[in-house]
Amino acid sequence: MTSNFIDYVKINCRSGNGGAGSKHFRREKHVPNGGPDGGDGGRGGHVILKGNSQHWTLLHLKYRKHIKAQHGVAGEGGRRAGAQGHDEIIEVPLGTVARDAETGEIIGEVTQDGEKIVLLSGGRGGLGNYHFRNSTNQAPEYAQPGEEGEEAWIILELKVLADVGLVGFPNAGKSTLLSVVSAAKPEIADYPFTTLTPNLGVVAYRDYKSFVMADIPGIIEGASEGKGLGLRFLRHIERNSILLFLVSADSENPAKEYKTLLKELKQYNPELLDKKRILGISKCDLVDEKQIAKIKKKIPQDLPFLFFSSYANQGIDELKDLIWENIHAAN
Structure with a gap:
């Protein structure tokens, strides 16, 4: 019985990196003055805590020590934006408190079914070179890299409601x-x-x-x-x-x-x-x-x-x- 009731876990979480913006130029024959058309990178996936009234323990997280969200996809030519990284959703019982293991700071508490708390935000996607065109630089060779995601050790602590x-x-x-x-x-x-x-x-x-x-x-x-x-x-x-x-x-x-x-x-x-x-x-x-x-x-x-x-x-x-x-x- 005791081994099945887990009310305290410490997990390493990492949100996804943002995708890089695209450095691309139009190359069609019928467009003689093709300009920059690099698309934006997609946002990295968040790590999200979600309340689930069907869970009564943190047992399902006992052996899952590392949780990573997906990286965002890089942008493409034609101003096509990269796909966002999938969010990593951690379902927990109601009454679960999340805190930063290093600082002890409380990030949030889930008290309702379906309630969501973003533990770590995914990195923003970089802007494509289309955004950097201007009258003096009509062919920018620059696009933003995506922002890195966040990483932290998180303590999840269940307090029965x-x-x-x-x-x-x-x-x-x-x-x-x-x-x-x-x-x-x-x-x-x-x-x-x-x-x-x-x-x-x-x-x-x-x-x-x-x-x-x-x-x-x-x-x-x-x-x-x-x-x-x-x-x-x-x-x-x-x-x-x-x-x-x-x-x-x-x-x-x-x-x-x-x-x-x-x-x-x-x-x-x-x-x-x-x-x-x-x-x-x-x-x-x-x-x-x-x-x-x-x-x-x-x-x-x-x-x-x-x-x-x-x-x-x-x-x-x-x-x-x-x-x-x-x-x-x-x-």
Whole structure:
């Protein structure tokens, strides 16, 4: 499973060179004063990033390290322009961010199906000698060469797009919740790091509405420093509208777990704390009313929360209502 989910690739891209302009003169018998008629060179091909909603991973680019667009064709006599080089189009999942590997500068992000971003522009075609004729030089022997294309190492980084992202320690019940509220079938087992790749599920809501939920692989204390699965999947949390923190009701200190999760996100990217947050206390069927009351006292007063059980199907509809309300408050 892990090897099939690729969310980071580094590729070498090169756009096409522009075609050279033509240095040509008319030579027909019936045109005694034939002048310059060299055509322009064609533009070199661009390297273009294109969003494709059918892609969920960058796996198809894992072994494609060098991407080159076609060169433009040289111009010809008779003022015939050379053909443009074919653009090289790289199709990627929605939520893919492109950045310059050398400078770290973000070139753009694809968020919609069919959206295109030019990563590298093709070189302009050179002008033919027809353009350089004038009253003092009626037979110019000069035509422009085509411009060279661009070359750069590009980093493509996928950040999963979802309405709500599930954040929690391993075995908090994230995968189970996703399997209950959607048609997604993530691997579920009673050991840490069952989820090794982000899982997406479409959750059906009232009146034929729906929202997208993402199960982000489990965070542990020290994840922002590289422990456990480390930073590898924290980037996916950045593109979720709201965050649903999950802690287990039968853990030693659910409120402390929530604060630890919050700390890891802050150390990774403080801006994540600006997102709307709700707290889901899972596995409430495993504790009694006295324990629930004890947990409630330690939950921050300004934090929307709800107790639920995916296994016993308790509070699931209420949780959907809470998620839906906060998604619309965030947008």
